[in-house]
Amino acid sequence: MQTKHFFSDPNHLVLTALHSLTLTNPSLALDSQHKIVFRRPDASRKPNKVSIVTGGGSGHEPAFAGFVGAGLCDASVGGTIFASPSAEQIRIAAIDRVPTDHGVLIIPMNYTGDVLNFGMATEKSRAAGIRTEFFAIGDDVGVGRQKSGKVGRRGIGGGALVLKMIGALADAGGSLDEVYGLAQLANKNLVSLGSSLERVHVPGRGEPEDSIPMGEVEVGMGIHNEPGSHRAKADLPPLVTAMLRQLLDESDADRAYITRKPEDQFVLLLNNLGGVSVLELAGITDEIYRQLERDYQIKPVRIIQGTFLSSLNGLGFGVSLLKIVDTGLGAGKSMLELLDAPSEAVGWSSPIPTSTWANHTIDAPVKLQESRLAAENPSNVKLDPAVIKKVLSAGLQRVIRAEPEVTRYDTIVGDGDCGIGLKRGAEAIQALLDNPSAGLNDDAVATVNRIVTVIENVMDGTSGAIYAIFVNALAHGLRAQDQASTVPATTEVWAKAVKHAVESLAKYTPAKPGDRTLVDALVPFADTLVETLDPRVAAAAAQQGTEATKAMKASLGRSVYVGGVEEWIGKVPDPGAFGLSEFLTGLAEAV
Template sequence: MQTKHFFSDPNHLVLTALRSLTLTNPSLALDAQNKIVFRRPDAPRKPGKVSIVTGGGSGHEPAFAGFVGKGLCDASVAGTIFASPSAEQIRRAAIDRVPTDSGVLILPNNYTGDVLNFGMAAEKCRAAGIRTEFFAINDDVGVGREKGGKVGRRGIGGGVLILKMTGALAEAGGSLEEVYGLAQFANENLVSIGSSLEHVHVPGRGVPEDFIPNGEVEIGMGIHNEPGSHRTKANLVEMVSTMLYQLLDPNDTDRGYITRTPKDEFVMLINNLGGVSPIELAGITDEVHRQLVRDYQVKPVRVIQGTFLTSLNGMGFSISLLKLADNGLGAGRSMLDLIDAPAEAVGWSAPIPASTWTDRVDAPVELKDSNLAQETSSKLKLDPAVVKKVLGAGLKRVIAAESDVTRFDTIVGDGDCGIGLKRGAEAIQDLLDNASPALSDDVVNTVLRIVTVVENVMDGTSGAIYAIFLNALAHGLRAQDTGTDLPATSEVWAKALKHSVTALSKYTPAKPGDRTLIDALVPFCETLFETHDVRVAAAAAQQGTESTKSMKASLGRSVYVGSEEEWIGKVPDPGAYGLSEFLTGLAEAV
């Protein structure tokens, strides 16, 4: 493992890497505070173009910021190394750094943190009235369906081809519906797998204890050192043979994601994970192509080789195969046409043309910052005194339950659930008591102000879930605004909550029965929609929470923390318990 680096501060490294893109491509700008690279608003741009926002953790360069430019993406948001950017960073990118008049497509890779945070930003865009679509790219077959479970395939090197095609279609004037549909369609015809000789080392961190022994290779290893299907002793020829088998074996029900006929055409992408020398990468490309033609009678119509999505200086590579199916978009917009289309992004192979340098503008870009809570208004009305009374009763109950939630979470989790809920409840209570300006009777505005508190105070997976849910709630309420004063009745809330549950399901695989806070949330929302009775709905949430005592966890830390014998039949899910206490408090105050 290579542990020597020129940079010892990973945060400084990320910022300097992002800043370099504005030096190598003068059509780009950088919002350093939010780590957003975006196309300059004063650079040439076709009117009415759909905006594409991507991003993810740093350490995968040139992905994702290297794919911002004409013909590709409009903005990319960077997290720290191997960590998702926050929803607030992504929101600023999608609302303030790109044009939104023709809609926004948000395209991260399929990792839990990315899905939650990019998904939360997508809901904030919708709550702001912006036409927005979201899709998490998932092309990896290294883990397989059984092990991947509800999370699904990971997003790795092949996703670059999806960014390229959707970017080209948007540049050609494709609608938001067409660009979003293409992302889904291309993903269905895309498979990738990576393998590596060694784990990677993050600058500024200690040396990990896990090494891949000399002579062995990790088949299917992920882009953050995640394990693949297996480790084995193999030379390059054997290694490539195994990888192609996992990509194309028609009888493998666990990994068979595409079918093929002798007439099908493919694009092959060989991606350097960062540490393979150019000469070895070239040799790898030759070996993959040779076996693909010889063993599978597939002669790719395009062979693309290079460094597109890395794992820092990972000593490995990935193979991606894209089946060129008919996308129904007509002449000049086939999948191959879109891959061949020019693009001005330093991470893609096309060079930046002289015209872009001629049109460069050195003046600084004025950064626009929006505040959804201040800028959003509606005609849905609810007396602020009622909000304070009802919401305050629920918050008070959550705060009082902190010790029980913490005790439960110490047994089945990592012990921080109670403190996190209490911290969020206290911050919302402070908003109710001391808001400046004071809360109005505009219920959508009030919800958005609460969202801001939740996003700033509550962290972790539960914080992201609550923030996504509340953003979707604001959207669901806003959708019922007819332009004339309308009281926010239980029926109005019920419709909005049903919308929120549907929206949340896009970003988390959790369902009732998985032993999560969903076991309290869904029964409450569904019962309220059916009965419009808050007390009956809160009782359903309590019943759902009680049922978690006997459930085996399938998501969250409870899957691998502690012994089930210690808590099965005794301890409810901490998140569900805390939520049901809040909902019970609401019901008692109505």
């Protein structure tokens, strides 16, 4: 569990976070005494607009204050972390911080403290003569009917969809009855379920006594660390399968909150609980989409991904499915149109307009333009394919065997990925050489160009780019020696091509010998090969250059930022130079 934070005082943190919303959205104001974020009285406002007041405990950002702005809510009332605001805070928001002439809808999430305090404020607002309605959003299916009893479903990430639709309807001039009715209708057709790998930690508190074991995930865990329905193995595909079953299985009388017909349309919302990387959340979205289509024949008409209602640093995600039904409100006020309507709330991260959704179909085939690179022109630079395979394989196998040592070096002086990257590239090139259908022949230029394609597709990062540039230039250096008649790819031909490639590489990287990079092995090899035309002597020069890097201080690459230099100076060579010299040595030994 991640227990490190930049703030140790949670109360100070809440107030500064609320104030920040007035910095990122200048149409908002903050009543810091009562933790109310509200639309400024001088902000532009649609006529005949119902006011929407939401809120709840802090720690769920951007909910709820992040949903205040034009096209969404008018005010949000914050409590301390994971605790409901008081009825007095909410009363002030509903009566004194928003316009009340066209009515007020008070709409928190369905938690006992929130229902009591927001409900009490509702009665006070009514007693003050203000037309006021109350609704508590409950979309969670993590806890079934039997366990939740009279309390009902908890409110989690799917509530953002409800707030967005009613906010847009209010902005479009919907009456209080219409806005209130839409909240009920949307909630009735909404199901959500979350899963988390770990409990969350509140800033300023000690370490919790329990945690979720490694390799397990809690399905249905609440946004305040409440227990879920069960635990499962943290393997995404079966986890998603189980979650979708819990969301959509109509035969589960305890949790079946919506029915489904083949023609029904759905909106899919993926909510980050706060601690999942954007990369992983995107991968989760893809897995859910694929399973919805495969197992339920559902292709969502909208897919919305982001952080809408978090649980501090919660290492989990929530899935929400909204069944699209007729709102009965007429043109321009369907569920989809209301979801697509523009807003100025920083917490609503769904910028795709209706026209884009209407004009493009998810997974519709796209005709890809053919590569602008012309079909490879054959060359007369010839070399026996068996020789190419023998020589290259010897170097590649040496790189593959050296991976643990390269990785060990890079773990000390870099970020530990150099060995894996070299091995991945070597294995891919070896697979090309071993593939009978690859169509490799005695054309040395064509063979090198095929290898370039493998490098560009398989090797990433800085070293991948360097190798791709070098091998592209190597192919150009070979072609520069092409003639009308056959040109045997002798050592001299290769030496000239290697020299050309080194010179070309220098245009794109400032690395020079002495900078502690793979260039410390490459340049001595190229210079010596041109001078002696002896691959073994050239490979020995590369080894010497690599050995010399042990005493060098890095001036390029990630090694520049690694501390504890005195511990490895004189002991550890540059990993990239070492990996390259291993390849060159294997290649030379096979010539």
